Amino acid sequence: MSPGTPSQTVGPYLSIGLSWNEGPHVVAADEPGAIWVRGVIRDGAGTIVPDALVETWQADPQGRFHTPGFRGFARCGTDDDGRWAIRTLKPGPVGSQAPHLAVSVFARGLLHRVVTRLYFADEPTANATDPVLASIPAERRGTLLATPRADGYHFDINLQGTDDQGTDETVFFTF
Template identity: 55%
Template sequence: MTTSSTLPSTPSQTVGPYLHIGLTWQDGPFVVPEGTPSAVWIRGRVIDGAGEPITDALVETWQCDEHGRFAHPEDPRSAEIGSGFRGFGRSDTRSGDYGILTVIPGRVPDRSGVLQAPHVDLSVFARGMLHRVVTRAYFADRPEANAADPVLSTVPDDRRQTLLARPSTDGYTFDVHVQGERETVFFDV
Protein backbone atom coordinates (compact mmCIF):
# COMPACT_ATOMS: atom_id res chain seq x y z
CA MET A 1 0.00 0.00 0.00
CA THR A 2 1.36 3.41 -0.96
CA THR A 3 0.48 6.65 0.70
CA SER A 4 0.88 10.09 -0.78
CA SER A 5 0.96 11.94 2.53
CA THR A 6 4.19 12.98 4.20
CA LEU A 7 5.00 13.27 7.83
CA PRO A 8 5.47 16.74 9.32
CA SER A 9 8.95 18.00 10.14
CA THR A 10 10.26 17.61 13.64
CA PRO A 11 10.06 21.04 15.33
CA SER A 12 13.27 22.91 16.14
CA GLN A 13 14.56 22.68 19.68
CA THR A 14 15.55 25.65 21.80
CA VAL A 15 18.95 26.23 23.38
CA GLY A 16 19.36 25.39 27.05
CA PRO A 17 18.92 25.50 29.92
CA TYR A 18 22.00 23.27 30.01
CA LEU A 19 24.49 25.92 28.86
CA HIS A 20 26.17 26.52 32.20
CA ILE A 21 26.57 22.78 32.71
CA GLY A 22 28.26 21.79 29.46
CA LEU A 23 29.86 24.89 28.00
CA THR A 24 31.90 26.51 30.74
CA TRP A 25 35.51 25.88 31.66
CA GLN A 26 37.96 27.19 34.26
CA ASP A 27 39.55 29.90 32.07
CA GLY A 28 36.18 30.93 30.61
CA PRO A 29 35.80 34.49 31.90
CA PHE A 30 39.51 35.34 31.67
CA VAL A 31 40.45 36.94 28.35
CA VAL A 32 43.59 38.03 30.20
CA PRO A 33 45.10 36.49 33.34
CA GLU A 34 44.14 37.88 36.73
CA GLY A 35 46.70 40.48 37.77
CA THR A 36 47.13 41.93 34.26
CA PRO A 37 47.87 45.63 34.98
CA SER A 38 45.40 47.08 32.45
CA ALA A 39 42.66 44.52 33.08
CA VAL A 40 39.04 45.58 33.55
CA TRP A 41 35.86 43.65 34.20
CA ILE A 42 32.89 43.86 31.89
CA ARG A 43 29.93 42.78 33.97
CA GLY A 44 26.26 42.74 33.24
CA ARG A 45 23.02 40.84 33.16
CA VAL A 46 21.09 39.21 30.34
CA ILE A 47 17.53 40.46 30.76
CA ASP A 48 14.30 39.05 29.31
CA GLY A 49 11.31 40.96 27.93
CA ALA A 50 9.71 41.21 31.37
CA GLY A 51 12.82 42.89 32.79
CA GLU A 52 13.95 39.80 34.74
CA PRO A 53 17.53 38.46 34.70
CA ILE A 54 18.00 35.27 32.71
CA THR A 55 19.98 32.90 34.93
CA ASP A 56 20.69 30.20 32.38
CA ALA A 57 22.30 32.22 29.58
CA LEU A 58 25.83 32.06 28.25
CA VAL A 59 27.79 35.10 27.05
CA GLU A 60 30.81 34.70 24.76
CA THR A 61 33.15 37.54 23.85
CA TRP A 62 35.71 38.02 21.09
CA GLN A 63 38.05 40.98 20.73
CA CYS A 64 41.50 42.24 19.79
CA ASP A 65 44.17 43.22 22.30
CA GLU A 66 45.07 46.79 23.32
CA HIS A 67 47.06 47.25 20.10
CA GLY A 68 44.37 46.00 17.72
CA ARG A 69 45.86 42.51 17.28
CA PHE A 70 43.74 39.36 17.28
CA ALA A 71 44.84 36.08 18.88
CA HIS A 72 44.14 34.28 15.62
CA PRO A 73 46.40 32.67 13.01
CA GLU A 74 44.96 34.89 10.24
CA ASP A 75 46.25 38.03 11.99
CA PRO A 76 49.89 38.33 10.90
CA ARG A 77 50.67 40.29 14.08
CA SER A 78 49.32 37.60 16.43
CA ALA A 79 52.86 36.48 17.32
CA GLU A 80 53.36 39.93 18.93
CA ILE A 81 50.55 39.41 21.44
CA GLY A 82 51.65 39.23 25.04
CA SER A 83 51.36 35.95 26.85
CA GLY A 84 48.04 35.21 28.38
CA PHE A 85 45.79 37.25 26.05
CA ARG A 86 43.25 34.85 24.54
CA GLY A 87 40.83 37.21 22.82
CA PHE A 88 37.94 34.94 23.77
CA GLY A 89 35.92 34.80 26.97
CA ARG A 90 32.88 32.86 28.15
CA SER A 91 30.69 33.39 31.21
CA ASP A 92 27.38 31.97 32.32
CA THR A 93 24.70 33.91 34.17
CA ARG A 94 23.66 31.39 36.83
CA SER A 95 24.50 33.92 39.58
CA GLY A 96 22.29 36.50 37.84
CA ASP A 97 25.03 38.23 35.91
CA TYR A 98 28.08 37.53 33.77
CA GLY A 99 31.63 38.81 34.09
CA ILE A 100 34.56 38.89 31.66
CA LEU A 101 38.07 39.99 32.72
CA THR A 102 39.69 41.67 29.75
CA VAL A 103 41.51 44.77 28.45
CA ILE A 104 40.12 47.70 26.49
CA PRO A 105 40.66 46.65 22.88
CA GLY A 106 42.53 48.78 20.39
CA ARG A 107 41.04 50.15 17.21
CA VAL A 108 40.86 47.92 14.15
CA PRO A 109 40.00 48.87 10.57
CA ASP A 110 36.79 47.73 8.91
CA ARG A 111 36.91 46.14 5.44
CA SER A 112 37.30 49.54 3.79
CA GLY A 113 40.13 50.58 6.12
CA VAL A 114 38.16 52.96 8.37
CA LEU A 115 39.13 52.61 12.03
CA GLN A 116 36.41 51.24 14.29
CA ALA A 117 35.98 52.40 17.87
CA PRO A 118 37.20 50.03 20.59
CA HIS A 119 34.54 47.36 21.07
CA VAL A 120 33.98 43.81 22.25
CA ASP A 121 31.82 41.42 20.22
CA LEU A 122 29.30 39.45 22.29
CA SER A 123 27.28 36.35 21.46
CA VAL A 124 24.42 35.44 23.79
CA PHE A 125 22.83 32.01 24.04
CA ALA A 126 19.77 31.53 26.26
CA ARG A 127 16.62 29.52 26.83
CA GLY A 128 13.90 30.03 24.29
CA MET A 129 16.35 31.11 21.59
CA LEU A 130 16.84 28.97 18.50
CA HIS A 131 19.98 30.88 17.54
CA ARG A 132 22.49 33.03 19.34
CA VAL A 133 22.19 36.81 19.17
CA VAL A 134 25.25 38.93 18.41
CA THR A 135 25.94 42.47 19.56
CA ARG A 136 28.81 44.79 20.38
CA ALA A 137 29.79 46.62 23.55
CA TYR A 138 31.35 50.02 22.85
CA PHE A 139 32.82 52.09 25.68
CA ALA A 140 30.75 55.12 26.73
CA ASP A 141 33.87 57.01 27.88
CA ARG A 142 35.27 57.01 24.31
CA PRO A 143 32.78 59.44 22.65
CA GLU A 144 35.11 60.71 19.90
CA ALA A 145 35.99 57.22 18.66
CA ASN A 146 32.35 56.11 18.96
CA ALA A 147 31.15 59.11 16.91
CA ALA A 148 33.43 58.07 14.03
CA ASP A 149 32.74 54.33 14.17
CA PRO A 150 31.41 53.07 10.81
CA VAL A 151 29.22 50.37 12.37
CA LEU A 152 27.85 52.38 15.29
CA SER A 153 26.96 55.21 12.89
CA THR A 154 24.53 52.86 11.10
CA VAL A 155 22.50 52.39 14.30
CA PRO A 156 19.64 54.88 14.80
CA ASP A 157 20.54 57.61 17.33
CA ASP A 158 17.82 56.55 19.78
CA ARG A 159 19.16 52.95 19.88
CA ARG A 160 22.92 53.57 20.19
CA GLN A 161 22.84 53.73 23.99
CA THR A 162 21.96 49.99 24.01
CA LEU A 163 25.50 49.35 22.73
CA LEU A 164 27.38 51.42 25.32
CA ALA A 165 29.20 49.83 28.25
CA ARG A 166 29.17 52.29 31.16
CA PRO A 167 32.14 52.82 33.51
CA SER A 168 31.86 51.11 36.91
CA THR A 169 34.11 50.71 39.94
CA ASP A 170 36.25 47.91 38.46
CA GLY A 171 35.58 48.28 34.74
CA TYR A 172 32.31 48.52 32.84
CA THR A 173 28.68 47.47 33.05
CA PHE A 174 26.90 46.18 29.95
CA ASP A 175 23.42 44.66 30.24
CA VAL A 176 21.96 42.78 27.30
CA HIS A 177 18.17 43.08 26.91
CA VAL A 178 16.99 40.28 24.63
CA GLN A 179 13.48 41.74 24.23
CA GLY A 180 11.33 44.61 25.32
CA GLU A 181 11.40 48.37 25.27
CA ARG A 182 15.15 48.54 25.98
CA GLU A 183 16.10 45.68 23.63
CA THR A 184 19.79 45.70 22.74
CA VAL A 185 20.68 46.20 19.08
CA PHE A 186 21.65 42.85 17.57
CA PHE A 187 23.55 42.32 14.33
CA ASP A 188 22.73 39.89 11.54
CA VAL A 189 25.95 37.88 11.12
Protein backbone atom coordinates in the same frame (compact mmCIF):
# COMPACT_ATOMS: atom_id res chain seq x y z
CA MET B 1 14.42 9.47 4.06
CA SER B 2 13.32 10.59 7.51
CA PRO B 3 12.17 14.14 8.18
CA GLY B 4 14.64 16.58 9.71
CA THR B 5 14.80 17.26 13.39
CA PRO B 6 12.54 20.18 14.33
CA SER B 7 14.05 23.38 15.71
CA GLN B 8 14.33 23.59 19.45
CA THR B 9 15.16 26.43 21.76
CA VAL B 10 18.38 26.59 23.77
CA GLY B 11 18.39 25.44 27.41
CA PRO B 12 17.65 25.15 30.18
CA TYR B 13 20.87 23.18 30.63
CA LEU B 14 22.92 24.78 27.89
CA SER B 15 25.96 25.34 30.09
CA ILE B 16 26.58 21.63 30.61
CA GLY B 17 29.67 20.79 28.61
CA LEU B 18 30.30 24.39 27.60
CA SER B 19 32.54 25.37 30.47
CA TRP B 20 36.27 25.62 29.90
CA ASN B 21 39.28 26.32 32.07
CA GLU B 22 39.79 30.03 31.33
CA GLY B 23 36.05 30.80 31.41
CA PRO B 24 35.53 34.51 31.99
CA HIS B 25 39.23 35.34 32.30
CA VAL B 26 40.76 36.71 29.11
CA VAL B 27 43.73 37.83 31.22
CA ALA B 28 45.14 36.96 34.63
CA ALA B 29 44.13 38.99 37.68
CA ASP B 30 47.62 40.50 37.95
CA GLU B 31 47.76 41.59 34.29
CA PRO B 32 48.53 45.33 34.11
CA GLY B 33 45.43 47.17 32.93
CA ALA B 34 43.04 44.27 33.67
CA ILE B 35 39.42 45.40 33.96
CA TRP B 36 36.08 43.73 34.61
CA VAL B 37 33.14 44.05 32.24
CA ARG B 38 29.97 43.15 34.10
CA GLY B 39 26.27 43.18 33.46
CA VAL B 40 22.89 41.52 33.85
CA ILE B 41 20.78 39.75 31.23
CA ARG B 42 17.01 40.33 31.24
CA ASP B 43 14.23 38.85 29.15
CA GLY B 44 11.38 40.71 27.46
CA ALA B 45 9.46 41.03 30.73
CA GLY B 46 12.48 42.59 32.46
CA THR B 47 13.09 39.40 34.44
CA ILE B 48 16.67 38.33 34.99
CA VAL B 49 17.89 35.30 33.04
CA PRO B 50 19.79 32.99 35.43
CA ASP B 51 20.82 30.40 32.84
CA ALA B 52 22.30 32.31 29.90
CA LEU B 53 25.79 32.11 28.47
CA VAL B 54 27.79 35.13 27.28
CA GLU B 55 30.75 34.83 24.92
CA THR B 56 33.01 37.75 24.04
CA TRP B 57 35.66 38.13 21.37
CA GLN B 58 37.94 41.13 21.04
CA ALA B 59 41.18 42.64 19.80
CA ASP B 60 44.09 43.37 22.12
CA PRO B 61 44.87 46.92 23.35
CA GLN B 62 46.71 47.62 20.07
CA GLY B 63 43.70 46.58 17.98
CA ARG B 64 45.16 43.24 16.85
CA PHE B 65 43.65 39.76 16.87
CA HIS B 66 45.45 36.46 17.44
CA THR B 67 48.50 37.90 19.15
CA PRO B 68 50.78 35.72 21.27
CA GLY B 69 49.75 35.77 24.91
CA PHE B 70 46.33 37.33 24.27
CA ARG B 71 43.45 35.00 23.51
CA GLY B 72 40.72 37.66 23.24
CA PHE B 73 37.91 35.17 23.98
CA ALA B 74 35.86 34.65 27.14
CA ARG B 75 32.82 32.59 28.10
CA CYS B 76 30.70 33.23 31.18
CA GLY B 77 27.40 31.80 32.36
CA THR B 78 25.01 34.01 34.27
CA ASP B 79 24.48 33.40 37.98
CA ASP B 80 21.15 33.10 39.81
CA ASP B 81 20.78 36.89 39.64
CA GLY B 82 21.39 37.04 35.88
CA ARG B 83 24.86 38.53 36.34
CA TRP B 84 27.83 37.85 34.07
CA ALA B 85 31.39 39.18 34.20
CA ILE B 86 34.62 38.87 32.25
CA ARG B 87 38.12 40.04 33.14
CA THR B 88 39.96 41.45 30.16
CA LEU B 89 41.94 44.37 28.76
CA LYS B 90 40.23 47.25 27.02
CA PRO B 91 40.65 46.66 23.28
CA GLY B 92 42.17 49.16 20.91
CA PRO B 93 40.50 50.43 17.75
CA VAL B 94 40.47 48.04 14.79
CA GLY B 95 40.95 50.07 11.63
CA SER B 96 38.10 52.60 11.51
CA GLN B 97 36.15 50.73 14.18
CA ALA B 98 36.02 52.06 17.74
CA PRO B 99 37.22 49.82 20.58
CA HIS B 100 34.56 47.15 21.08
CA LEU B 101 33.83 43.59 22.12
CA ALA B 102 31.79 41.22 19.97
CA VAL B 103 29.19 39.62 22.26
CA SER B 104 27.12 36.47 21.72
CA VAL B 105 24.32 35.40 24.06
CA PHE B 106 22.83 31.93 24.31
CA ALA B 107 19.73 31.60 26.49
CA ARG B 108 16.55 29.63 27.03
CA GLY B 109 13.85 30.54 24.57
CA LEU B 110 16.30 31.41 21.78
CA LEU B 111 16.50 29.29 18.64
CA HIS B 112 19.89 30.78 17.84
CA ARG B 113 22.42 32.90 19.67
CA VAL B 114 21.99 36.65 19.49
CA VAL B 115 24.98 38.78 18.56
CA THR B 116 25.72 42.35 19.53
CA ARG B 117 28.63 44.66 20.21
CA LEU B 118 29.77 46.37 23.37
CA TYR B 119 31.28 49.82 22.85
CA PHE B 120 32.80 51.99 25.57
CA ALA B 121 30.89 55.14 26.56
CA ASP B 122 34.15 56.89 27.45
CA GLU B 123 35.35 56.70 23.81
CA PRO B 124 33.06 59.37 22.26
CA THR B 125 35.45 60.44 19.50
CA ALA B 126 36.12 56.88 18.30
CA ASN B 127 32.43 55.95 18.67
CA ALA B 128 31.38 58.94 16.55
CA THR B 129 33.33 57.64 13.55
CA ASP B 130 32.68 53.89 13.92
CA PRO B 131 30.89 52.72 10.74
CA VAL B 132 28.95 49.92 12.48
CA LEU B 133 27.75 52.14 15.32
CA ALA B 134 26.87 54.87 12.79
CA SER B 135 24.60 52.40 10.95
CA ILE B 136 22.34 52.16 14.01
CA PRO B 137 19.64 54.78 14.61
CA ALA B 138 20.97 57.41 17.04
CA GLU B 139 18.26 56.73 19.62
CA ARG B 140 19.27 53.02 19.78
CA ARG B 141 23.07 53.41 20.04
CA GLY B 142 22.98 53.78 23.82
CA THR B 143 22.00 50.11 24.14
CA LEU B 144 25.51 49.24 22.94
CA LEU B 145 27.46 51.49 25.32
CA ALA B 146 29.15 50.11 28.42
CA THR B 147 29.40 52.67 31.21
CA PRO B 148 32.63 53.16 33.18
CA ARG B 149 32.78 51.92 36.76
CA ALA B 150 35.58 52.00 39.35
CA ASP B 151 36.99 48.62 38.27
CA GLY B 152 35.85 48.44 34.66
CA TYR B 153 32.58 48.73 32.78
CA HIS B 154 28.89 47.85 33.15
CA PHE B 155 26.82 46.52 30.24
CA ASP B 156 23.32 45.08 30.67
CA ILE B 157 21.79 42.99 27.90
CA ASN B 158 18.04 43.17 27.33
CA LEU B 159 16.82 40.35 25.09
CA GLN B 160 13.52 42.02 24.17
CA GLY B 161 11.27 44.99 24.69
CA THR B 162 11.61 47.41 27.55
CA ASP B 163 12.59 46.47 31.10
CA ASP B 164 11.15 48.03 34.27
CA GLN B 165 13.84 50.75 34.24
CA GLY B 166 12.82 51.85 30.75
CA THR B 167 15.85 50.36 29.03
CA ASP B 168 15.23 49.33 25.46
CA GLU B 169 16.07 46.00 23.92
CA THR B 170 19.76 45.72 23.15
CA VAL B 171 20.50 46.13 19.44
CA PHE B 172 21.31 42.72 17.94
CA PHE B 173 22.82 42.04 14.53
CA THR B 174 21.67 39.61 11.86
CA PHE B 175 24.07 37.74 9.64
